[in-house]
Amino acid sequence: MLDLKAVEKDKKSGLPPVHLWHPEFCGDMDLVVKANGDWVHDGDKIKRAKMVTLFSHILWYEEGEYFLVTPVEKVRIQVEDAPFLVTKWRYIDTAKGPAIEFTTLTEDVKVLGVDCELWLEGSEQAERPYISMRYGMKAMLHRNVFYQLVEELVAVNTPQGSGMGLVSAGKAYLFILDE
Known part of the structure; x- marks a missing residue:
């Protein structure tokens, strides 16, 4: 099992400095982050939210694989889609204007256009929305969040074209391209 006693948080970000740790690979752990x-x-859902949040804070993404990392251990886990799920959003004021703030199930907070980007991924019949997270990882927007944001769409012009999208922190994100 993973030794979590050595995990200390960076005082500025509130996250452990996982990017500074380079332990040897210890093997696989039977842990799956479901879609x-x-x-x-x-085989059992982890019901303690604080444990899930702790694990999410030591999550590392490398060459298409996910690992839980401490200063002395690195174990591989499985992720079905995205390791983070956006469950809440709200408008906030920023120096660049009104912005959309996202909160994940594990209480990570990201501001669209400031410290994360938004895109759609998948086929035209099954596109899913994602935002960027730390270390090259991504968070999928929960269906309810996506549907709420669709109600906020406005006309936008982006380098990809014109259509309907969102504006956050002065940056436009295209959802529906004008034909």
Whole structure:
């Protein structure tokens, strides 16, 4: 099992400095982050939100694989889609104007156009919305969040074209391209 005693948080970000740790690979852990945001260990959903948040804080993405990392251990886990799930959003004021603030199930907070980007991924019949997260990872927007944001769409012009989208912190994000 993973030794979590050595995990200390960076005082500025509130996250451990996972990017500074380079332990040897220790093997695989029976832990799966499901597409619906559940974290499942040995076939059982982890019900303690604080444990899931702790694990999410030591998550590392490398060459298409996910790992839980401490200063002395690195174990591989499985992720079905995205390791983070956006469950809340709200408008906030920023120096660049009104912005959309996202909160994940694990209480990560990202501001669209400031410290994260938004895109759609998948086929035209099944596109899913994602935002960028730390270390090259991504968070999928929960269906309810996506539907709420669709109600906020406005006309936008972007380098990809014109259509309907969102504006956050002065940056436009295209959702529906004008034909």
